Amino acid sequence: MAVLKYSRQRESIKNYLYDREDHPTADMVYSSIREQFPNISLGTVYRNLSLLVELGEIQKITTEGADRFDARVAPHSHFVCRQCGSVLDVMIPLDNPAEEVNRCWDQGEIEECRMNFYGICNHCKKN
């Protein structure tokens, strides 16, 4: 890849994600960034999100519907609410089962394990 050049738009997208506890979609990022850069385009948001993922500064979470983006790249699990679709961090440490599985599974080498939990979040339960 070519040498990276500074861009205010990318900086803003990055800061926005770092400040959020949830995991916004590209469209949510776009709507928010547009308050600061009214002319920014959705294409630029997508391009910068992909770039940041490649750089390892954020991670992409593929769930039902639109992809979500997470500035916390340290390994952790996610909780997906089956009702409202929100994605929450599960920061509780769990032993990574990848090693254990590698010992008896021979279809390929497992490099990473992601756990996805499903249920109804407390917010939805109230309503």
Added chain:
Amino acid sequence: MAVLKYSRQRESIKNYLYDREDHPTADMVYSSIREQFPNISLGTVYRNLSLLVELGEIQKITTEGADRFDARVAPHSHFVCRQCGSVLDVMIPLDNPAEEVNRCWDQGEIEECRMNFYGICNHCKKN
């Protein structure tokens, strides 16, 4: 939902999935079923796949790119090859961490845990 009526197309889609070890996309299902029903439409394939998911007869696996469908609905994990994108079953039993996590996580009640493993499959390693 209304009362289900028999359809040869749905039957065929279901049998096709039951016979496969891998996890075809809707488009792969469409291509194969078309050998038997040359006039079947992609819309019909999608409609029936959704219906079968609702009925709990198959499950949908959301990964990068197109969704995949799996006739094995018993809880198990998946291995996703980072190179060719293929999805393989990991039938190795692991204690479900959901219970453990529920004890110390209070954002909602976890009903299910899905583990996704990532790496390079043996087939890709050979090439």
Added chain:
DNA sequence: GTGGGTGCAAATACTTTGCAACCGA
């Protein structure tokens, strides 16, 4: 006959891309 199912095509949702203008180094 009735209502669910189908084929077809158009529409929708999400994401990527081509291109000329713009801007950081």
Added chain:
DNA sequence: TCGGTTGCAAAGTATTTGCACCCAC
């Protein structure tokens, strides 16, 4: 200036939907 970045729009990919006709019950 040079080449990475942007805005815009068009294209691309995956999935859903409206509708007239068909077929299981």
